[in-house]
Amino acid sequence: MDDSKWERYGAAAGVLFVVLVVVGALIAGSPPSPDDSVRKIATYYEDHTAAIKAGAFLTGLGGAAFLWFLGSLWSALRRSEDTRRLATIATGGGIVGLILALTSFALNATVALAVDSTGATASVNPKFIYLLSGAVGGMGNFGIAVLVAATGVAALRTGVFPAPLGWASLVIALGWIVSGLALVTDSGAIFAVGFIVFLVWLIWVLVISFFLFRPPEEAAPAAPAAASTA
Secondary structure, X not given: OOHHHHHHHHHHHHHHHHHHHHHHHHOOOOOOOOOOOHHHHHHHHHHOHHHHHHHHHHHHHHHHHHHHHHHHHHHHHOOXXXXXXXXXXXXXXXXXXXXXXXXXXXXXXXHHHHHHHHOOOOOOOHHHHHHHHHHHHHHHHHHHHHHHHHHHHHHHHHOOOOHHHHHHHHHHHHHHHHHHHHHOOOOHHHHHXXXXXXXXXXXXXXXXXXXXXXXXXXXXXXXXXXXXXX
């Protein structure tokens, strides 16, 4: 079986993931800042109930595509003996980040479902759930940081991806760690940093998908054996 063909499918899944996640994250409009008032956050849930639920569904579909992308990335990283451990570390980080991100979206969808049932957010504490979803997602930042950092180190060690992409990966990983400060503060500035890092990371996924989609380079033909002497 031609495994490279399935890797290319995984690369296409990376592009699909980006499309679904962008739509899922932005369909409900600009989310409130964690330091906004309870009333403003409650109004956001009440005014965007259907969009929040649709966004959670689309993000769930994107998560399935992301797993396929991770499988192709793992396969590409483990081709070298030097990066097989990094391939496992990267994949593990990606799975942890995905689980926590999906949990975060599920929490927001729970509030939207509650609004559907009661017509208001009176049955839940919207700010508590909103902050909880942010904290869960913030923990996921560290998993994604591991994914990106391990991929960057592998690129620098073996050239599986271009060296500039390796260095950029390390910078993006640092950005994910900084955005993890959302766990200790409700600062709107940290919220904005996290959103920017998220967008840059989506571009990173597209770039990685591009290199995964390219057919592997064929090995150079071996030099002809020297003619035997009489």
